Amino acid sequence: MKKRYKIAILPGDGIGPEVMNEACKIIKILKKKFNLMIETQEYDIGGIAIDKHGTALPKKTLKGCKKSDAILLGSIGGPKWNSLSPKNRPEVSSLLYIRKYFNFFVNLRPSLLLNKLNYLSPLKKKIVKKGFDILCVRELTGGIYFGKPSKEIKKKNQHYAIDTTIYNKYEIKRIAKIAFQEASNRNFKVTSIDKSNVLQTSKLWRKTVDKISKKYPKVKLSHLYFDNAVMQIIKNPSKFDVILCPNLIGDIISDECGILTGSIGMLPSASLNEKGFGLYEPAGGSAPDIQGKNIANPIAQILSLSMLLKHSFNMNNLSNLINYSVQKTLLKGFQTYDISDKKKFITTEQMGNEIIKSIIQDY
Known part of the structure; x- marks a missing residue:
């Protein structure tokens, strides 16, 4: 019997929902291509949770994380909530709380720059x-x-x-x-x-x-x-x-x-505890200045998914497939706004689609 996996999806604030959407598209492709039993459930966290529920970390969100095998997070916070007291700001009252609650004592942040992509640095x-x-x-x-x-x-x-x-x-x-x-x-x-x-x-x-x-x-x-x-x-x-x-x-x-590496928009991270349970998120912030413009770089979110598959699900082959597809897409010259000359670039959605094309071709 195939093992079932549950991922708590926390899009968060700013560009979080936009880049998360691209990662979720890849989850759907992997489920279909490899017949994976992966369930995803979305929950509110951060500033949007304060606006909707009066708290940055609703009980439903924490409960959903506890019932999951891994957490995939977008981003948290923004200027809208900076006037709150330090302990009530979304970064502190949700993200730092989760780290302590689940004892995520180790943070892994890989930074890879291929020699053929050194012009990005x-x-x-x-x-x-x-x-x-x-x-x-x-x-x-x-x-x-x-x-x-x-x-x-x-x-x-x-x-x-x-x-x-x-x-x-x-x-x-x-x-x-x-x-x-x-x-x-x-x-x-x-x-x-x-x-x-x-x-x-x-x-x-x-x-x-x-x-x-x-x-x-x-x-x-x-x-x-x-x-x-x-x-x-x-x-x-x-x-x-x-x-x-x-x-x-x-x-x-x-x-x-x-x-x-050229942009913090390409830097994923994994926060793990001693049991291998983890929270995976881009290292960058919510970037509210580009929210809704479809120009955010989804690579950090996609590579965070790759780390999730490797460290929490032990799916090294699929993790490597995603990593290779991202590298292949970059080597083809596709660039989002942050790593481009600001004249010729592709959108958040287009970058996600190009990476998916590579995944399908290399499968």
């Missing part, structure tokens, strides 16, 4: 002539985003704010293990990023990562301070394989790696 051609393939492994449930106290304080003659950075050793150990395991299936290199010349949490981070590395003798470990790392990645991205980061640092580093 904002870096000089001589720097990216070989292309690059970087996987950023970001710790997702610790650090400054979740440390307490975190508050604004107003006194008679003082007005200040406090955010607390805290890491437990076990949090560092489990994310480090993921990085070394991923590197063992790639090019056997891990670069750990910290600020251990200043921060106590980073000193513990470095000592713990060093200890874990001894269990993976085939993997070469190196360390970089955060400020140096952002420079080295721009200077020579091809020398990096797996980059291991604490939460805040990983937030910044992964976006840097993404934009080096």
